[in-house]
Amino acid sequence: MSERKKLVAGNWKMNGSLAANQALVQALRQGVGQPACDVAVCPPSVYLGQLQQLLAGQTAIALGAQDLSQHEGGAFTGDVSATMLKDFGVRYAIVGHSERRQHQGETDLQVALKVRRALAAGITPIVCVGETLREREEGLTEFIVKRQLSAVLHLNGHAINETVVAYEPVWAIGTGQTATPAQAQSVHAVLRAQLRAAGAQAEHVRILYGGSMNAGNAAELLAQPDIDGGLIGGAALKAPDFLTIVAAAA
Ligand code: 13P
Numbered sequence: 001m002s003e004r005k006k007l008v009a010g011n012w013k014m015n016g017s018l019a020a021n022q023a024l025v026q027a028l029r030q031g032v033g034q035p036a037c038d039v040a041v042c043p044p045s046v047y048l049g050q051l052q053q054l055l056a057g058q059t060a061i062a063l064g065a066q067d068l069s070q071h072e073g074g075a076f077t078g079d080v081s082a083t084m085l086k087d088f089g090v091r092y093a094i095v096g097h098s099e100r101r102q103h104q105g106e107t108d109l110q111v112a113l114k115v116r117r118a119l120a121a122g123i124t125p126i127v128c129v130g131e132t133l134r135e136r137e138e139g140l141t142e143f144i145v146k147r148q149l150s151a152v153l154h155l156n157g158h159a160i161n162e163t164v165v166a167y168e169p170v171w172a173i174g175t176g177q178t179a180t181p182a183q184a185q186s187v188h189a190v191l192r193a194q195l196r197a198a199g200a201q202a203e204h205v206r207i208l209y210g211g212s213m214n215a216g217n218a219a220e221l222l223a224q225p226d227i228d229g230g231l232i233g234g235a236a237l238k239a240p241d242f243l244t245i246v247a248a249a250a
Contacts, residue, residue: 004206006037006222006249007164007229009064009126010236011094011210014044021047025054025061027239032060036250037229040064040092041236045080048088055089064092064126067100070113082121093118094231095125096148098170108151115152119159126164126208126231127152129191133171141169142190149191153198160200165191165207166231172211174233181220181227184209188226215244222249 016024021043032039042064043051051063069079085093095118096111111127118125129148131141145167153160167187172179179187188207196202209221210231221227229249235241 003203004228007040007206007208008037008232008242008246008249009040009042009092009094009208009229010232010242011066011097012041012043012236013066013099013233015237016043016047018047018050021050022054024237024239025051028061028242029055029058031239031243032246035060035246037246038062039246042066042092042094045085048085048090052089062091063089064094065090065123066094066097068093068095068114068118068123070110070117072117082117082123085123086121090123092124092126092164094166095127096152097128098130098168098173102170108148109155111148112151112155115156115163116159119156119162124162124164126166128166128168128210128231130168130170130173130211136169136171141187145187145191146194149194150198153195153200158200160195160198161204163205164229165195165205166210167191167207168210168231170211174212176212178212178214178217178221179209181224184221185224185226188224192226213245215241215248218245219248 040062065085068082095114100106115125129145131144192202206228208229208231209227213230214235
């Protein structure tokens with residue numbers, strides 16, 4: 001039995017509206033009960049205030065952000081700082097999602113700096129790593145995910161024990177083409193070995209899987225020894241699907 005409590009986090013990406021968020025959170029609150037795992041929802045930052053209010057008075061569902069600035073504050077137009085997120089009761093922050101690496105050109109170093117900023121503010125970073133289809137086909141999967149995690153390890157040392165890692169193969173995101181449980185498990189084991197070799201308390205660090213995880217395939221993925229939860233995109237926008245995944249993690 002793993003000593004790690006599973007975590008299921010919904011990454012809403014750039015979806016939602018005041019009305020849709022309200023309906024979704026209401027359904028999640030009604031259905032979630034007393035989950036045996038940790039649960040979080042990560043709305044677009046403009047809705048964090050709304051979500052803080054919608055989630056008030058309960059502890060089953062925590063609030064997460066999708067990104068944060070590597071800077072503390074000042075002249076960084078459009079950015080949101082870790083301290084500001086903390087102000088809104090944010091408990092987790094996704095860092096280095098492949099969509100940000102791809103579309104915003106985020107580098108391994110920037111990701112590592114963001115992780116440091118989150119940790120300093122008392123926010124748990126969910127650090128995303130993952131290879132593209134081409135990298136997988138070229139046999140580079142291990143090399144890529146280890147390079148991405150190593151930048152974070154290098155800058156953050158033992159503070160890595162306070163982070164969550166998410167393995168999200170880029171080719172599985174939003175494609176319906178989920179990694180098989182064996183494919184995912186094997187990369188998770190590589191990441192845990194890397195954490196161990198770096199002197200982290202590897203048995204305590206949660207490693208989530210993300211990439212077309214849904215109500216139908218979650219149980220099998222979550223049964224793997226090194227898969228400690230899920231980072232859910234599309235299926236997190238439908239309350240029954242998200243709640244099914246939460247139940248599968250219990
Ligand atoms: P999908 O679940 O939509 O594939 O997205 C996964 C993801 O990118 C979560 O961060």
